[in-house]
Amino acid sequence: MDIAFVLYPDMTALDLIGPYDVLGHAPDVTPHFVAATLDPVRCDAGLLITPTTTFESMDRADVIVVPGGKPYDVLADGTVTTWLRKVHPTATWTTSVCTGxxxxxxxxxxxxxxxxxxxxxxxxxxSLGAEVSTDRxxxxxQVITGAGVSAGIDMALTLAGILWGDTLAQGLQLAIEYDPxxxxxxxxxxxxxxxxxxxIRGLLVNDFSADRN
Incomplete structure (x- = not known):
């Protein structure tokens, strides 16, 4: 099973790492870290993550995981959304965390x-046309979305239960000792x-505002 974890500048690390630590250890999973280039991608707090492939090279995936982060620049750039339009129809599951x-x-x-x-x-x-829910x-x-940041672990465990059954999903939860x-x-x-x-709204204004500059 090929799982594409999407990388882009100023993404939030836990949005990616949480689902990866749940899904990436499951049997028969091949994780791919896909980005615009193979250069390391800087997360919003400075962590660097090295891609394993590029949007140009990867044209299909069984599962897509899109993390959140600072949304406006990546929305304006359009590279990620262009790739999603191409690859989503090939995926069995498309997922996101936070602003993903x-x-x-x-x-x-x-x-x-x-x-x-x-x-x-x-x-x-x-404003982008979704019916917004406040659920976690x-x-x-075939689309699963998680709320902010730590909800990515819940999203991934939900998907794990669908893919491999409750027993393995519960085992993955135990493996990461997710008992907050x-x-x-x-x-x-x-x-x-x-x-x-x-x-927090004040602290987020620079990240989550189209007029932050």
Missing amino acids: STLLAAAGVLEGKRATTHWAMRDLLA VVRDG EPPYDSGSVEKASPEVVNL
């Missing part, structure tokens, strides 16, 4: 479909206090 769903929407993958994204990007996703993981047909007990109950915009929401 805005790239799926811009590529036409989410037309008429329910999808989720980072809470700060729900309006953008809606949304499956609509956070010290705070502010992990969603619906739960966080207005003070916390305003703090």
